Amino acid sequence: MLLQGRGPLIYEAGHPVWKKENNRDVVILTRSFAKLNEEKVFKDPVHRYIHVRERLIWDLIGTAEFQRLRRIRQLGTTYLTFHGAEHSRFGHSLGVYEIARRIIDIFKYRHDWDDSETLICLCAALLHDVGHGPFSHSFEKVFGTDHEQYTQAIILGDTQIHRLLEEAGDGFSEKVADVIGKTYENRLVVSLISSQIDADRMDYLLRDAFFTGVSYGHFDMERIWRVMRPAGDQIVFKLSGMHAVEDYIMSRYQMYWQVYFHPVTRSAEVVLTKILHRAKVLYNKGFTFHYQPVPLITLFEGEITLKDYLKLDESVIMYFFQVWQEEDDPILRDLCSRFMNRRLFKYVEFTKEILNHFEELAGAFRMAGIDPDYYLDVDSSSDSPYDLYRPGEEGEKQPIKLLMPDGSLRELSQESDVVGSITGKRRTDHKLYYPKDRVLALPDQSIAKKRICDLLHIR
Amino acid sequence: MLEDHARIAALIDQAGEIVGRKKLQKMVYILQRTGAPFHETYHFHFYGPYSEELSVQLEELYNFGFLAEEKEKKSGTLCYRYRLTESGETFLKRYSGTLPDLTDLTEKLNRESVSFLELVSLLLYFDQLPRESAIEKVHQMRKNCREEDIQRAFVFISALNRTLTAGTAGA
Structure with a gap:
């Protein structure tokens, strides 16, 4: 019953492979709970070593759905601002596992x-982020997908991960999914993975500080444990x-403003969103692509089905951006x-004054032949997937x-x-992104150019 | 541009006044789940569905001067009372039709207590589960939840769905 229509997991060149015959089910059932004969380690720049002792953990790391995380960057477009930020969600996931294990x-x-x-x-x-796709946040904005729903679908659906989890016992995968979805009955377990100070945040703050190379963002994790x-x-x-x-908390604050909400990163995010949006519009209009997506x-x-979703990663997306x-x-x-080529949009502070003249500004863009639907956008703090610590006065959130x-x-x-003092003062931010090069390239006698420059205070 | 903010402002405008961030959170969630065009991302947060995005949008509306926020003590805990300012109304004028008229529904929700709306949100969050499992989940998440409240919440939800179907049919 546990292994309907599928044979046992065997190892070929260190990777788990499903074997066709189906005659050793009982052996496998016990194997999931088993310890590895020998502890395995991954070298890690943040935790020095990631230690794996359970066979189940080792097998999960070897699945196609988990290996896919190697091809998805932890920080999306941040590498265009901080070139070191090429680290993947694979490393972060291992890091969160290691922190949970040590705590x-x-x-x-x-x-x-x-x-x-x-x-x-x-x-x-280990699996809390397994549903992330390429440039998740922009994808979610344009296509209405939700990576947390995909995490649930991967853990509960027709995947290698699901089958492995079910071998650890009936309903085991549901328990794991409930912990990640924060609806598990044992709240202590949930708090360890997601709360205001959890294994997830501890790992990403330190890892992101390390790979971006910023000198703030460090804190004494072991002391906290x-x-x-x-x-x-x-x-x-x-x-x-x-x-x-x-x-x-200071680290979270610094990383938020200096890294996660960096205006250049946000600009790349805006351009990325516009590409996806444009490609979708063109596809739905019946446009003939030279390179069919x-x-x-x-x-x-x-x-999109789960199977198709799992085929996507940042290499695939970058290929299309390259050929398009x-x-x-x-x-x-x-x-x-x-x-x-990193010719991103420039930005100005989005003030009330600009808000009040927005139609006029969009009109001037249109007059200048720059489509405001693709070349003019506001990005707000509420568009960022990261957050700052807040005491949660009405108990909407569990405070520290x-x-x-x-x-x-x-x-x-x-x-x-x-x-x-850093939670008392609430700070929000809005910026208007636009292609300054296009505006400056307009002829000097253009009325549209003059209007745009006046409204945006471009000299 | 700022359409999502405008919809939140429109909701507060239709309600006249909303007391409590938590209440606003739950109202938007319930409306979203019954098909109203709110796009805020909600995730489960210890007590039920919560949207960080909405929390920040409220701060942004406040910082723009579109929202008035009064702190008050309500049965021992701090609460925020929200209404639109004059410049908030001007802001909203630019977005006519961005949110359909949900006044009846909004008033109906606004009359309920926060804890009842929390219960309704929880049941909606678990609505893909069979009813018994959903109830079991609710008991796990909310200790001391009374059976009659759960029953009332179910009745409330089916009434909501009816209002909405009637509303769309009429539109």
């Missing part, structure tokens, strides 16, 4: 942990470790060339709580002046 070890040592949850938690840590205490359904932090937690067709038609520089459509051609010496709990920003 569980610490909890276990203090008898604070229910060991029957260990494997579920480790699988959830040591002051973590399970308290009912959440994890709290001993007051004595407050300064390590403050550093973490075969892997994207079901996506354009709004009915030769398409007949001037907009698609130009946008792709901008992305590939400190465990006081008398056993009571206090919200972090109430105790820490540093955190209080």
Whole structure:
């Protein structure tokens, strides 16, 4: 029943392969729970080593769906701003697994942990981002896909990952999916993977700081682990470790403004979104591409299957952007060339004044022959998938709580002046992106050019 | 440009006033799930569906001066009271028709308590599960949830769906 119509998993050149015959089911059932004969390690620049002892974890890493994460960058378009940021979601996923593993070890040592949850938690840590696609955020904006839904679909659907998880027991895959979806009954397990200080954020902050090469963003992760205490359904932090937690919050703050919300990265994101949008519009108009976007067709038609989704990665997308520089459509051609050659849009602060004259501005763009649907856009802080720490005054979100010496709990920003001052002042940002080169190339006597330059204060 | 912001502003305008960020969160979620054109991404967040994107959009509307936000204490906890400012109304004028008239529905939701809307959102979040499993999930996520409230929430949801079908048919 566990292995309907499929043979056991065997290893060829270190990779799991499904074998055709079906006569060793029982052996496999026990194997998923088994330890590896020998601990495996991955060398990692952030954690030094990632340690794997369970066969199930090792097998999951070997699946096609997980290996695909090697071809999806953790930071999307950020490499156009910080050239080091080429690291993949594969490394991050391993990192989150390693952090979860080490925290569980610490909890276990203090008898604070229910060991029957260990494997579920480790699988959830490893697989939490498995549904990410190429440049996820832009894809989600244009095509309405949701990477979290794909994560669920991969864990519960017809995949190698699903079959492996089910070998660990009936309903095991559902438990893993529930932890990742944050609807699992044991809230402590959920908090470890996703909360205001979780394995996910700890890994990506340090990893992204390392690969972008920025000098802020570091904090003492091991110190934080040591002051973590399970308290009912959440994890709290001993007051004595407050300064390590403050550093973490500062890191999140710095990384948000300096890396995640960097205007050049956001500009690349805008151009990328416009390319996808243009390609979709052209496809639906029946445009004949020189290079048919075969892997994207079901996506354009709004009915992409899991199988098709799993075929997409950033190499595929970059291939099309590269070849579409030769398409007949001037907009698609130009946008792709901008992305590939990093001739991104420039930006100005989007002020109320510009907002009030927006129709006029769009009109001037149209008059100048620059289609505002593709060459004029506002990007807001709410468009970013990253967030800053907020105390969550109405309890919409679980805040970070400190465990006081008398056993009571206090919200972090109430105790820490540093955190209080960066969470107290709410800051939002809007920028208007446009191709300055195109505007400047307009003839000087052009009325449209004069109007655009006046409105955007271009001298 | 800023259409999603405009829809949120329009919702607050139709409601007149919304007390509590959490209430706004739940109202937008319920409306989105019943087919209204809200595009904010929602994920499960400990107590139910929550949208970080919506939270930031509210801050942005406030920072633009389109929203008035009054802090108040409501049964011991802090609450924010939202309504549109005059410049918010001017902003909204540029986007006529961006949100259909949902006044009846909005008022109906606004009359309910936050905790009831939370329960409705939870049931909607788990609506792909069989009813018994959904109820079990709700009990896991919300301790001390009364059976009669759950039943009322189910009735409320089917009434919502009816209102919406009637609304679209009339439009």
